[in-house]
Amino acid sequence: xxxxxxxxxxxxxxxxxxxxxxxxxxxxxxxxxxxxxxxxxxxxxxxxxxxxxxxxxxxxxxxxxxxxxxxxxxxxxxxxxxxxxxxxxxxxxxxxxxxxxxxxxxxxxxxxxxxxxxxxxxxxxxxxxxxxxxxxxxxxxxxxxxxxxxxxxxxxxxxxxxxxxxxxxxxxxxxxxxxxxxxxxxxxxxxxxxxxxxxxxxxx
Ligand code: SAH
Numbered sequence: 001x002x003x004x005x006x007x008x009x010x011x012x013x014x015x016x017x018x019x020x021x022x023x024x025x026x027x028x029x030x031x032x033x034x035x036x037x038x039x040x041x042x043x044x045x046x047x048x049x050x051x052x053x054x055x056x057x058x059x060x061x062x063x064x065x066x067x068x069x070x071x072x073x074x075x076x077x078x079x080x081x082x083x084x085x086x087x088x089x090x091x092x093x094x095x096x097x098x099x100x101x102x103x104x105x106x107x108x109x110x111x112x113x114x115x116x117x118x119x120x121x122x123x124x125x126x127x128x129x130x131x132x133x134x135x136x137x138x139x140x141x142x143x144x145x146x147x148x149x150x151x152x153x154x155x156x157x158x159x160x161x162x163x164x165x166x167x168x169x170x171x172x173x174x175x176x177x178x179x180x181x182x183x184x185x186x187x188x189x190x191x192x193x194x195x196x197x198x199x200x201x202x203x204x
Pocket of ligand 1: 050052142
């Protein structure tokens with residue numbers, strides 16, 4: 001998977017490749033789909049949600065420019081897979097999920113594989129998490145019509161917001177950097193995510 005689907009498609013950050021190689025993806029996908037855990041495709045995870053394909057997880061993580069000092073906010077815990085990938089690089093990950101059962105199950109899986117530098121929160125992640133802001137990176141794993149202001153406001157100088165922006169059908173992956181002079185947009189191709197459900201984004 002790492003060589004063909006990640007390096008082969010342009011992922012080059014050694015930290016990201018090491019993280020993708022070390023986190024057991026089969027541990028996070030539903031039992032009956034484990035044979036597809038390393039296939040380059042999204043998979044259903046229940047509650048009408050999906051775990052992103054490995055390439056997109058790697059691309060978003062690379063676009064976040066993480067280091068081992070990074071304080072990270074993740075919006076959309078889902079299975080906890082991407083949380084584990086980010087946690088293996090960063091200092092701490094605050095991960096917000098709106099569906100309590102997904103968050104609960106993700107917590108069990110993360111504990112089972114010994115991930116400790118993660119705090120799971122339940123709520124609307126589009127509001128951010130002011131108590132532990134600013135963040136060096138904010139990774140949003142759900143689609144929004146535009147970047148929610150609270151997330152932009154909670155970025156540290158030099159920090160990046162990685163978010164799929166578009167309509168419900170198709171989005172562009174943005175990496176928005178907060179510099180001392182303001183916000184700088186980078187784009188990293190098109191993608192397809194489930195909607196970010198929030199007054200700041202899409203209704204249900
Ligand atoms: N990255 C995850 C998959 C995320 S799927 C993984 O590796 O498994 C997107 C997730 O975003 C879903 O679980 C969905 O419930 C959640 N979500 C949607 N809107 C949200 C919001 N406003 N706040 C927090 N989580 C949200």
